[in-house]
Amino acid sequence: MSPVEEGRPRALGSRYELRERLGAGAMGEVWRAVDRTTGQHVAAKLLRETYVYDADIVGRFIQERSILLNLEHPRIVRVRDLVVEGTDLAIVMDLVEGRDLRRHLREVGTLSAREAVLVTCAVLDALAAAHAANFLHRDIKPDNVLLEGGVPGDGSGVRLSDFGIARLAQESTVQATGLIGTPGYMPPELFQYGRFSPASDVYAAGVLLYELLAGRTPFAGKGTVHTIGNRHVTVEPPALPVHPLLWTVLAITLAKDPATRLSAAATAQALRDLPADALDAPALPAQSEPMSWNTAQRTVVRHHVGPAVVDDGRGAPGEVAGEVAGEVAGGVAGGVGGGVPTGGTELRPVLPGPVPTAAGLPPQPERSGQPEHPEHPEHPAQPGRSAERGPHRAHAAGSRVPTWALGVVVAVSLAVVAALVLQMVRGDGDADPGAGTEARASLPVQRVQSPPASYPSGLTTSRAAAYDPAARTVDVELTVTLPTRPGESRDAVTLLTFLPAAASGGCPRSGVTWDPGVVADLAPTDAGVQQACAWRVEVPLSGSQTQVAAEVELDLGAEDDALQRWEEEARSDLDAALADASNNRLAFPLQQTRGIELRVDRGAVTQGESVDVLVDVAFAGGTEPVYDSAATGTAALTDAVRQLGGGPPTLRACAALVPQASGGLLAEQPSARCEVSAVLGVLESAPAVVTVSR
Known part of the structure; x- marks a missing residue:
């Protein structure tokens, strides 16, 4: 319930009161607020709570404070203040009616x-x-x-x-x-x-x-x-x-x-x-x-x-x-x-x-x-x-x-x-430039940089490819970006990618050479992928960004858009595979995951009792349980949990429920409504509600 509906304006820092929610977006909510020192109405953009727990965001927020406050122009909505207090991260601006x-x-x-x-x-x-x-x-x-x-x-x-x-x-x-x-x-x-x-x-x-x-x-x-x-x-x-x-x-x-x-x-x-x-x-x-x-x-x-x-x-x-x-x-x-x-x-x-x-x-x-x-x-x-x-x-x-x-x-x-x-100097454009080896040798190398693909898990991938018509080879470079937060640890991630077949011939197999240290196999039977020419690639991580490459012996022909069409097919196959509702196997959690869901073993407890939580991953094929706080040791860390969070989920709850080292929650004081959520990497679940009685 909003502060206005409750009849109690909520404080924002020590200077502002939130009065009316004006809208919401991916970054947070915009509120009509009142400046207590001047009585003026202002707009407050209250950023999502997720950002408060990111030290890089808060640091950037503070670092750019002076720039934003000094950015004044008649055509710019002036930033009046930046608030960082408790779980509030907000930008206070002029209110434009x-x-x-x-x-x-x-x-x-x-x-x-x-x-x-x-x-x-x-x-x-x-x-x-x-x-x-x-x-x-x-x-x-x-x-x-x-x-x-x-x-x-x-x-x-x-x-x-x-x-x-x-x-x-x-x-x-x-x-x-x-x-x-x-x-x-x-x-x-x-x-x-x-x-x-x-x-x-x-x-x-x-x-x-x-x-x-x-x-x-x-x-x-x-x-x-x-x-x-x-x-x-x-x-x-x-x-x-x-x-x-x-x-x-x-x-x-x-x-x-x-x-x-x-x-x-x-x-x-x-x-x-x-x-x-x-x-x-x-x-x-x-x-x-x-x-x-x-x-x-x-x-x-x-x-x-x-x-x-x-x-x-x-x-x-x-x-x-x-x-x-x-x-x-x-x-x-x-x-x-x-x-x-x-x-x-x-x-x-x-x-x-x-x-x-x-x-x-x-x-x-x-x-x-x-x-x-x-x-x-x-x-x-x-x-x-x-x-x-x-x-x-x-x-x-x-x-x-x-x-x-x-x-x-x-x-x-x-x-x-x-x-x-x-064009006239080159001669008749109807001639087939790939008719012979000598003609092919004069063809330029084709290069394509595909747009980056970003996923709810925080993963971003991009592919660059170069095709040499004379050598009949395609060089593919896959860039993997996965920021690591404090306490997270990942040695490698498993990704799905595609190396489509040429117009004539089957999927590239023996003619594919990956970088040393990369474990890759073609069309794994346990991945549930229906599209042809799928590769499961285990990418070793070093820092937040890693590049791996493969050389593919493949004749795409001599057309000047051959590589472009090949890359478009690879992207289309990947999109189709990740959206396939018939695939109920979570083999590529960083790419398949759409969100996480939190369940509690019971919604009502008394003081001194514990609450166990379960976390499910939602993907196109359904949901899959990936974490159970009742399990201990390595049993609690499934492969999906390791890849998505680099460790077990973090539990957030009201003061009545205290997270335990064992992974559950302990009810320490009464609460008529205690909300509990789980954070796994950059993913946060919707809250579950627990009632704690004396």
């Missing part, structure tokens, strides 16, 4: 171009201020955009909230909702490399603008989180029937390469510089999911030209779009190398972008000079270097159409011409 943008969208469906741009500019203004203060948001979405008065208006009532919340979640080992953040708004570089920068916030703002215009995010549709992540990385956002100049800015904001995107301030200015007729169109009807997706075009990079900058002679240059990739592109667009005049604005290359690596893994973004991702990624700017990329305005004087946009069009056009020339 209105509603969030998500609720508004549910009512109206879409916004007009003008309204959508005004809202997005307000969000970008907030991001620009945060980035200048060396802080990232990490979770831009309509739920975190508040509308004072309940409507967008002219944008002056738009406020961005929840700064620091996603960062706290990322530091936590609690990942019950899967990937940290919201998959529909996550940038490609986060799915590919696990990296986040100010450009990533800008990408999410672009997704937000797209959603305001279309009524859906660009890559929403059928499929799992992995499928959506793959779309962010590999396909183009479906075009919208909006003004071409508006689409140009939006497309740059949604660029796959973070170096191609503008800064938050420059993106906001680019949107404000759009001519009036680009924003006059009424709201679109909600856009449906496309029938098919267009793969993002990638040119072979031999000579990399980085993003261009605008220099209009009025100050420091601001970055604009454009990676002109390929040796031929560099030749045809030779003017880009020395500067292309576009109506008084000059485009010229600056810092280099991503370069391919030779280690069989996906290319990693690099920068000359200061690194893009500093040691502390929540502080994006380096000392002596502004987080801003350039001036707010980057257009020719007196021009209604920003000249940077014309420059982008010129650069993109030249790149397209270069690609066509490259």
Whole structure:
């Protein structure tokens, strides 16, 4: 029962009283509260109790206190205080009377171009201020955009909230909702490399603008989180029937390469510089999911030209779009190398972008000079270097159409011409590049980085694969991340993965070589997995993150998307196996577990009596008992308990029931209602109720 329902406001620390619950989410609950010292109404985000028991979270919470308290801007919901007391971990903020943008969208469906741009500019203004203060948001979405008065208006009532919340979640080992953040708004570089920068916030703002215009995010549709992540990385956002100049800015904001995107301030200015007729169109009807997706075009990079900058002679240059990739592109667009005049604005290359690596893994973004991702990624700017990329305005004087946009069009056009020339130089594209061994030898190695998969158990896995068509081998690297809390101990974990068959032939068997120390077997009969080509892999742990690799002798053919299709099949098989309700065997607890359930041997006891508890694991195939406090020694530690918790569950109860070293609870004092819960790793059960009488 809530404090309001009981008629007794609950204290939050020594200064605040919780009065009314306004909402709840994955991270916790939002309450209307009163500041006892001023009488003002404030909003208090009370984080889930789970976070209180995580020393890393509490440390991060305290460490970022000064940054959050000093983050002030008219478009940012101001953080007033941070409370850490007892089992309370809360962020106290300004109370915005209105509603969030998500609720508004549910009512109206879409916004007009003008309204959508005004809202997005307000969000970008907030991001620009945060980035200048060396802080990232990490979770831009309509739920975190508040509308004072309940409507967008002219944008002056738009406020961005929840700064620091996603960062706290990322530091936590609690990942019950899967990937940290919201998959529909996550940038490609986060799915590919696990990296986040100010450009990533800008990408999410672009997704937000797209959603305001279309009524859906660009890559929403059928499929799992992995499928959506793959779309962010590999396909183009479906075009919208909006003004071409508006689409140009939006497309740059949604660029796959973070170096191609503008800064938050420059993106906001680019949107404000759009001519009036680009924003006059009424709201679109909600856009449906496309029938098919267009793969993002990638040119072979031999000579990399980085993003261009605008220099209009009025100050420091601001970055604009454009990676002109390929040796031929560099030749045809030779003017880009020395500067292309576009109506008084000059485009010229600056810092280099991503370069391919030779280690069989996906290319990693690099920068000359200061690194893009500093040691502390929540502080994006380096000392002596502004987080801003350039001036707010980057257009020719007196021009209604920003000249940077014309420059982008010129650069993109030249790149397209270069690609066509490259195709003609290569000759007829209908020839089979894999017709012979000599032809295969000239084919490039294919590389795929699959989006990470996160599980309620706290486990995160990701796979990188490289296919050599000439050698007919696939190298697979599996990265396993499993944070260990104090008192937990795991030597190894057992995981399920798939190495699918080629189009012709059976599952790879004798041609698979795993790293030394890795125990792996194909299609174990005791695992209950129905899908073919399943491997049970025992991964030895060293620290919170471990990588294991396998070399697979496999001919996937010569098609340029062969590895992509093979990896998609592996992900699809894994998803199907973990969701298979007919499999009643808990062979892979870290991947199969959806939650834990607590049972007590009796719900009513008297003082001096003990209570035994049992813990069950819930998974797609049902539930399986994994812990019984009545058992002793190693009998109490099943394999599932060892893997999920690194030790027996921790019991939490009211003061009336005291946990015993033997594993049960002892009733020490009367209680009309004593709630008991179990914690196993990062998993926590719903409470069971015990009554203790005299």
